[in-house]
Amino acid sequence: MEHNPLSRLIVISNRVSAPQPEQPAAQGGLAVALTAALRESDGIWFGWSGDIGARHDLHFETYGGVTSGTIDLSEQDIEEYYNGYANRTLWPLFHYRLDLTEFERTFQGGYERVNEAFARIIAPHIDADDLVWVHDYHMIPLGWLLRQQGLANRMGFFLHIPWPPTRLLVALPDHRRLVEALFAYDVIGFQAEEWLESFRHYVTHEMGGTLGPDDTLTVGGRTIRAIACPIGIDAQDFIASAASATARDVQQRMRESGTGRGLIVGVDRLDYSKGLAERFLGYERFLDEHPDRHARVYLLQIAPPSRSDVETYQNIRDSLDQLSGRINGAHADIDWVPIRYVNRGYPREALAGVYRAARIGLVTPLRDGMNLVAKEYVAAQDPADPGVLILSRFAGAAEQLTNALLINPYSADDISDAIDKALSMPKEERIARWRPMFENVRDHDVVWWRKRFTEALEAV
Numbered sequence: 001m002e003h004n005p006l007s008r009l010i011v012i013s014n015r016v017s018a019p020q021p022e023q024p025a026a027q028g029g030l031a032v033a034l035t036a037a038l039r040e041s042d043g044i045w046f047g048w049s050g051d052i053g054a055r056h057d058l059h060f061e062t063y064g065g066v067t068s069g070t071i072d073l074s075e076q077d078i079e080e081y082y083n084g085y086a087n088r089t090l091w092p093l094f095h096y097r098l099d100l101t102e103f104e105r106t107f108q109g110g111y112e113r114v115n116e117a118f119a120r121i122i123a124p125h126i127d128a129d130d131l132v133w134v135h136d137y138h139m140i141p142l143g144w145l146l147r148q149q150g151l152a153n154r155m156g157f158f159l160h161i162p163w164p165p166t167r168l169l170v171a172l173p174d175h176r177r178l179v180e181a182l183f184a185y186d187v188i189g190f191q192a193e194e195w196l197e198s199f200r201h202y203v204t205h206e207m208g209g210t211l212g213p214d215d216t217l218t219v220g221g222r223t224i225r226a227i228a229c230p231i232g233i234d235a236q237d238f239i240a241s242a243a244s245a246t247a248r249d250v251q252q253r254m255r256e257s258g259t260g261r262g263l264i265v266g267v268d269r270l271d272y273s274k275g276l277a278e279r280f281l282g283y284e285r286f287l288d289e290h291p292d293r294h295a296r297v298y299l300l301q302i303a304p305p306s307r308s309d310v311e312t313y314q315n316i317r318d319s320l321d322q323l324s325g326r327i328n329g330a331h332a333d334i335d336w337v338p339i340r341y342v343n344r345g346y347p348r349e350a351l352a353g354v355y356r357a358a359r360i361g362l363v364t365p366l367r368d369g370m371n372l373v374a375k376e377y378v379a380a381q382d383p384a385d386p387g388v389l390i391l392s393r394f395a396g397a398a399e400q401l402t403n404a405l406l407i408n409p410y411s412a413d414d415i416s417d418a419i420d421k422a423l424s425m426p427k428e429e430r431i432a433r434w435r436p437m438f439e440n441v442r443d444h445d446v447v448w449w450r451k452r453f454t455e456a457l458e459a460v
């Protein structure tokens with residue numbers, strides 16, 4: 001076998017999803033892909049342990065061939081850095097929800113304090129030729145802070161969420177400081193061309209930067225590469241999951257409990273960015289406009305709670321409970337409930353079975369960096385009789401899955417018309433739409449994504 005002289009990879013993200021004794025198999029495509037790269041290069045994954053602790057000690061653990069180094073955070077850190085700046089300031093703002101964005105000096109202070117602590121604690125464990133790959137909005141300034149610690153390594157940053165338009169971003173006090181920190185990296189990756197375009201707009205309009213060849217951007221003598229690098233799923237694994245015995249059982253259960261009715265499925269973390277209320281309203285419009293379809297379809301919405309320490313997330317839960325109750329109250333019959341609304345997580349194989357049983361995958365985020373559920377739905381379909389993907393044009397995934405029925409999630413009419421169209425769509429058209437999407441999901445999988453990014457970084 002050819003020996004590949006790999007640089008060691010260092011991954012840094014808010015949470016570490018390397019395999020653990022309590023959870024031996026890495027969870028999710030991202031974890032699987034990064035874990036494989038870390039194992040091959042003998043790398044380390046650093047991040048928050050998820051635990052509360054008074055002292056920032058590094059805790060190393062090697063399991064399943066992967067080393068992780070985790071740090072506990074204090075209650076104040078979690079409140080200001082994680083629940084605060086990350087999830088109450090950056091998350092809403094980057095998802096275009098200025099109305100939900102909270103600006104608090106203490107949040108920003110906590111964010112910088114925790115990033116500084118990470119930089120100080122991790123820096124001594126990084127060797128000169130390691131590749132450093134930092135992930136997501138929790139850690140934007142980390143690269144800059146690592147440079148302050150004297151690191152001259154090749155460093156990359158990948159943003160999993162959208163990059164907002166300049167006119168929204170400038171509402172963030174100290175926006176300039178945040179973006180300047182990004183110029184400490186050598187390569188920055190975005191999920192979609194649209195987010196990259198917004199970033200370039202900010203750099204050229206607010207910072208006087210210039211675009212160069214090969215995706216480069218220069219500001220004040222410093223040149224970096226900013227690329228679109230869309231994340232994928234572990235497609236082979238998902239295809240296998242959809243054909244597993246568990247998936248077949250679940251499909252059978254769905255068939256029996258659905259008694260021949262067409263299943264429309266939605267799967268999302270409970271988050272206001274996912275457009276769940278808009279989805280329910282679009283489905284309600286469909287029921288209002290198509291009485292002939294009543295009792296012949298049902299919507300299964302699977303939405304496990306997330307970030308429940310943040311008030312807006314408690315509100316969204318309440319409003320969806322009410323909305324689904326109202327719609328069911330108005331339309332249900334003695335033997336038919338229009339919406340089945342479930343607030344829990346399911347194993348991947350069960351989820352794959354649900355996707356495969358569904359005539360329609362309904363994915364309606366108001367903004368989404370990528371949206372992996374859309375890709376999972378495509379991967380799980382039966383090639384001989386695939387379902388129809390209805391996808392928000394505001395998800396990063398819409399740039400790749402152009403054969404979906406693309407909709408505007410703010411428009412109940414649009415959602416209603418798409419459901420009607422999907423239910424009537426002849427098999428030939430379903431196959432013709434599904435095939436190119438499947439090829440895209442299969443070929444641009446999570447390993448493709450990881451290699452595209454690390455190769456860009458290695459080329460620096």
Ligand code: ADQ
Pocket residue numbers: 028160161231267268269302303304344345346347348351368369370371372373374376
């Ligand atoms: P998320 O906002 O979490 O990710 P998404 O890309 O859809 O959104 O990924 C969600 C994942 O959680 C999927 O793999 C899905 O299967 C799983 N999941 C959801 N509900 C589940 C349930 N009830 N049971 C089990 N699994 C469930 C962020 C960004 C996205 C970006 C990803 C990856 O917001 O835009 O695509 O990171 O970069």
